[in-house]
Amino acid sequence: MSERKVRILVAKPGLDGHDRGAKVVARALRDAGMEVIYTGLRQTPEQIVRAAIQEDVQFIGLSCLSGAHNHLFPKVTSLLEESGADDIIVFGGGVIPSDDIPFLKEKGIKEIFGPGTGTDKIINFINSLCDE
Amino acid sequence: MNNIQEFSKEIKKGNKRFIAKAITLIENEDKQATELINSLYEFCGNAKTIGITGPPGAGKSTLVGELVKHIRSLDKTCGLILVDPSSPFTGGAILGDRIRMPELTNDSGVFIRSMGTRGSLGGLAKATRDSVKILDASGYDYVIIETVGIGQAETDIVQTADAVVVVSVPGLGDHIQTLKAGIMEIADLFVVNKADKDGAPKTARELRLMIEMSNYAVEERPPVLLTDALSGTGIPELFTKIEAFIENNLKSGKFESRRKEQLLFEIQDILDYNVKKYIKTKIDKDFYKSKVEEIFNRETTPYVVTEELFNILLNKGE
Incomplete structure (x- = not known):
């Protein structure tokens, strides 16, 4: 197989309209040489999973600041599994209490990046998984 | 990837996961992509291809979204390829055209793929042409290609589409701009989008004047249409004109000669x-x-x- 470019979907599930964080991450990943498909605000988990499949991404980055992450993030991973696309790695960010992180990881979210995370940490996370 | 036969069988069935994987192979210039195209080639050629081009911010993506909604209301299916620029420095890209058409993601009769140019300068990606073949072989009635936001000279789309729509907006310059070579020459149809803005009728008038001064035979003059993609105004009329253009070309033999020219290219x-x-x-x-x-x-x-x-x-x- 020839060299594969990293493709990643950045999405905002649910109803909050705060996309600064998602945009900062999208921009940082772009500058790290990745192709970032940004799908915009207020996406349902169904929309996110369908877009991820059509775009053939290796990663989905979810951003949620509304507090509905425990509902929305696992919905994305279970829909991926139903579609036979659970090879796509899901990670998340936003305002997520540390108590919720074990539950989300159990539901298949690979990593959670809270406020203050440096973008290089996210890039390293992606690159290290690509090398595997 | 498993074997090519299996792969092409799933593509012909319209399996979106396989269509998406095939486009990735093409984008990555994988050897298997060529084999796949060869095995699917006899099933290509049925989809009508429509190219949408124009400057950044003209409303191309919004227009494409509305056009596809209209085509879907006629019970026809659509495959979309949306091209955005890759960074010449890092190779990275933000592919953001989907934002303008979120409701289409849940439509089973639509497939949308965003694509970075990855160094190509003609308005499309190197992978676009072969990706159209994949969507064509999957049975989509129409394949719509949106180019990157272009300037004056990115004319690759004319080598890929059966009909090219050049989207303009009011306020981009005076009538001298309409005299210039390049994208003004590749339009089969002109659209002046954002028709609710001041100056839209004037822009349409200037385009019509340019067309009258060119060497088009009267019956072949490209139509100039006013649209407001955000509200959907003018979209059904645009589709009717696109269909009429393709229909006329089919009758006159121009459709075939155009495709042959594209093959030579x-x-x-x-x-x-x-x-x-x-x-x-x-x-x-x-x-x-x-x-x-x-x-x-x-x-x-x-x-x-x-x-x-x-x-x-x-x-x-x-």
Whole structure:
């Protein structure tokens, strides 16, 4: 197989309209040489999973600041599994209490990046998984 | 990837996961992509292809979204390829055209793929042409290609689409702009989008004047339409005109001759690409370096050197 470019979907599930964080991450990943498909605000988990499949991404980055992450993030991973696309790695960010992180990881979210995370940490996370 | 037969079978069934994987193979210039295209080729050629081009911010994506909604209301299916620029410095890209058409993601009769240009400069990606074939073989009735936001000279789309729509907006310049070569010459249809804005009728008038002064036969003059993509105004009329254009070309034989011209271009383009790749493998970088020194010192000229290189290549090819 020839060299594969990293493709990643950045999405905002649910109803909050705060996309600064998602945009900062999208921009940082772009500058790290990745192709970032940004799908915009207020996406349902169904929309996110369908877009991820059509775009053939290796990663989905979810951003949620509304507090509905425990509902929305696992919905994305279970829909991926139903579609036979659970090879796509899901990670998340936003305002997520540390108590919720074990539950989300159990539901298949690979990593959670809270406020203050440096973008290089996210890039390293992606690159290290690509090398595997 | 498993075997090619399995893969092409799933694509013909319209399996979106396989369609998406095939496009990735094409984008990554994987060897299997060529095999896949070869095995699917006899099933291609049925989809009508529509190219949408124009400057950044003209409303292309919004227009594409509304156009596809209209086509879906007529019970036809659509595959979309949306091209956005890749960074010339990092190779990264933000592919953001989907934002303008979120409701289409849940439509089973629509497939949307965003694509970075990855160094191509003609308004499309190198992978676009072959990706159209995949969508075509999957049975989509229409394949719609949205180019990157273009300036004046990115005209690759004319080699890929059965009908090209150039989207303009009011306020981009005076009538002199309409006289220039390049994208003004490739439109089969002109759209002045954002028709609710001041100056839209004037822009349409200037375009019509340009068309009247050009060498089009009267019956072949490209129509100029006003749309407001955000509200959907003018979209059904646009589709009717696109259909009429393609229908007329089918009757007159122009549809076929255009596709043949595109094939000729495609063969030459693939050949050019392969020759370039071959040259890269045959001539090592140190050779170039030493020649650059000689040219810099005026001991020889770029033409003498390339002549020399060409002869070396011909001998090696034997």
